Amino acid sequence: MSTDTTDLELRTSRQLPAPPDVVWDVYTDAEKQKVWFSILDEEPGIVRIETDLRVGGRQTAVWGPSEDQLFTEVQTFVEVDPPHRLVSDTVASTPDGQTMTTRITLTFTARDGGTFVEVHQTGFPSVEVRDFFVEMGWQGAFDRIEAYLARG
Amino acid sequence: MVQQATLDRMFSALADGTRRAVLERLGQGPATIGELAEPHAMTLTGMKKHVQVLEDAGLVVTEKVGRTRQCRLGTERLDDAMAWITFYQRLWERRLDGLEAYLLLHPATPPKGPDS
Numbered sequence: 586m587s588t589d590t591t592d593l594e595l596r597t598s599r600q601l602p603a604p605p606d607v608v609w610d611v612y613t614d615a616e617k618q619k620v621w622f623s624i625l626d627e628e629p630g631i632v633r634i635e636t637d638l639r640v641g642g643r644q645t646a647v648w649g650p651s652e653d654q655l656f657t658e659v660q661t662f663v664e665v666d667p668p669h670r671l672v673s674d675t676v677a678s679t680p681d682g683q684t685m686t687t688r689i690t691l692t693f694t695a696r697d698g699g700t701f702v703e704v705h706q707t708g709f710p711s712v713e714v715r716d717f718f719v720e721m722g723w724q725g726a727f728d729r730i731e732a733y734l735a736r737g
Numbered sequence: 738m739v740q741q742a743t744l745d746r747m748f749s750a751l752a753d754g755t756r757r758a759v760l761e762r763l764g765q766g767p768a769t770i771g772e773l774a775e776p777h778a779m780t781l782t783g784m785k786k787h788v789q790v791l792e793d794a795g796l797v798v799t800e801k802v803g804r805t806r807q808c809r810l811g812t813e814r815l816d817d818a819m820a821w822i823t824f825y826q827r828l829w830e831r832r833l834d835g836l837e838a839y840l841l842l843h844p845a846t847p848p849k850g851p852d853s
């Protein structure tokens with residue numbers, strides 16, 4: 586898995602040991618999601634998931650260690666193209682009431698008998714300074730720093 | 738628009754590998770001067786100077802907590818965005834780990850096709 590956070594977007598990926606139609610089914614089916622979402626948790630927590638898998642449909646996921654410490658994620662599906670591509674506009678909320686709206690794009694590609702899953706998440710808010718670096722790219726920014734320093 | 742003087746201060750502040758490493762570290766969450774100094778084998782005084790430069794450039798905010806000085810990334814919204822990216826990084830890791838574990842435990846899971 587590789588993760589990139591130098592930009593105000595998140596990319597991550599994983600090779601999974603099943604073909605795309607199986608991965609798609611396991612990833613999107615609400616009952617299966619409840620199983621795999623907490624399959625590695627040592628302490629049993631709360632996981633509630635409801636899915637209406639169609640364009641304009643919603644998936645609501647609620648999870649947390651206890652009823653007063655719940656995270657919520659509401660995804661509204663923008664593209665549903667099984668078993669290749671799933672795009673959703675997503676609102677996440679923390680137990681203390683902070684919320685964040687982002688767009689999540691998942692792609693499922695057949696590879697080596699399994700599936701290569703890519704996650705691309707965008708829409709994290711930026712500030713002017715941050716925009717500047719996103720625009721230039723970090724490398725471009727460092728080139729500018731060099732030019733700035735050479736200016737003397 | 739970003740003011741020219743602000744950019745100048747920012748570029749000066751970023752023109753140092755240690756200070757860039759400090760920003761990367763603070764992207765993971767707040768830290769004390771001591772915690773920031775440790776990986777660089779640097780004295781507290783040396784790190785304080787670096788943090789001061791970053792603070793003057795508006796890239797870092799510090800706050801005295803008891804006997805230590807807590808440092809975090811400079812603007813609230815940037816801080817928020819980084820916190821959310823970290824939140825989602827952990828969430829995706831959890832999801833992809835869970836998916837992988839499920840698929841290894843259920844190798845014969847039949848896909849629910851349109852005609853099944």
